[in-house]
Amino acid sequence: MSFDQREQSHNLVMEGSVILLGMRIILDEIRTSSDGSDCKSLSKGFVSAMLVLQEHYRLVVGEDDEGIADHGLVENLVRQSGVAIQFNQYLNREDIAYTIHPGHSVSFSHRQAAEEVSSTLPGTLTLHFHNYRDIAAWIVSHPQPYRQLEAALADGAQKIRDGALVAFPTETVYGLGADATNPIAVEQIFAAKKRPLYDPLIVHVGDQKQMDSLVTEITERAEQLMKRFWPGPLTIVLPKSPLVPSIVTAGTPTVAVRMPSNPIALALIRLSGKPIAAPSANLFGYTSPTTAMHVHQQLGDACAAIIDGGACTVGIESTVISFLGETPKILRPGGIDQQAIESCIGPVRSDVEEVADASMVSPGLMPSHYATTTPLWIVDDLHEYASRSDVGVLLFGESGEVFHGPVEYLSKKADPAEAANRLYQAMRRLDGKSLSLLVVRLLPETGIGIAVNNRLRKAAVNTSSKKN
Incomplete structure (x- = not known):
């Protein structure tokens, strides 16, 4: 959907009245207070998104809660948050407009019977998002997701x-x-x-x-x-x-x-x-x-x-x-x-040579690329920048360090694939905060981590290829 078309979406009749969620999604959004009180609550981003969605849909927790013992805690935290999520509700399949899955993904199905579908899209489509705010915005602007995407x-x-x-x-x-x-x-x-x-x-x-x-x-x-x-x-x-x-x-x-x-x-x-x-x-x-x-x-x-x-x-x-x-x-x-x-x-070469002239046979070979407007530095020790509130930090893996500046996690669980997925979003988020500097430590040089490091080196202003 184009951004002009988004403005017209409120005129469309909504297909389905229910957004289906899993109990595990809510469990993943439980946060513990950092003030030493050990109080628990649902994350602000999740609550804000659900409050937006409940103005348009009925929110229902589905039957994926086998082995989950914290039903009472979850229901209590939901009530405290002010979000109107219903539990243990019987649903007809045609009532479900969207299903939200762990990992910020959303699925929806074509409203016609399978034999009647002539779309070039699959009968069930799953989209992925960076956060719940983006999920809420997309769902609200797509009351008829299949028809709108097809158009x-x-x-x-x-x-x-x-x-x-x-x-x-x-x-x-x-x-x-x-x-x-x-x-x-x-x-x-x-x-x-x-x-x-x-x-x-x-x-x-x-x-x-x-x-x-x-x-x-x-x-x-x-x-x-x-x-x-x-x-x-x-x-x-x-x-x-x-x-x-x-x-x-x-x-x-x-x-x-x-x-x-x-x-x-x-x-x-x-x-x-x-x-x-x-x-x-x-x-x-x-x-x-x-x-x-x-x-x-x-x-x-x-x-x-x-x-x-x-x-x-x-x-x-x-x-x-x-x-x-x-x-x-x-x-x-x-x-x-x-x-x-x-x-x-079998064996392939990977001795990539950076060039900046007409000899290129592929994109992505220039020494400088993928850059933020805020200078990005690759560093060995992030601790040196922990006290600076004007420095944004990109983190890979959990850190016990307390940073005075804003932090974006590429992956709290040190997963290189997750870091790749979040890299550009994290860079953009920090780049929009009017900081003096962004700092990052490179990932281990294995798997897709090699590609992530390639992007970071090209985006950074202090790599060896840019000092000359």
């Missing part, structure tokens, strides 16, 4: 065919898309982002037929990776076909292609009938967007439409691998780690 996709697909720019969600980050076969449309991407023409774009495809039309050959090992990881956050660089305009590839004879796994992205590509060239939907060099609001803040005026599909699940860009040499080479670490790739096709 937004149809509109976006037509705009792509017409040569306009459309921002849309993928599992990695939001993309700023244009018809990859239309050089005039693609030129608008570079103008909107203020992106240099020597930085090539990734082309997104919806099926194998589109892939075949873009390249002159697909190697055996590339085919193996496609079968294993597509749709997904893996981009493959191969020799391009004449169908691909040179502006897409920065004049190189190769093209970077991937098939996204996000169902909204796939639906847009397939409805448009066009391969879609799409870099991240933000101004060049700055922090990538993982929500539609992030896109709206920087590029809202440049987009003919912004399709709001919640937050991105992977949260950082795709892995890019080239098959131009004898040994495949990872050009950019991302959502698929090297170990996973090598388990499929």
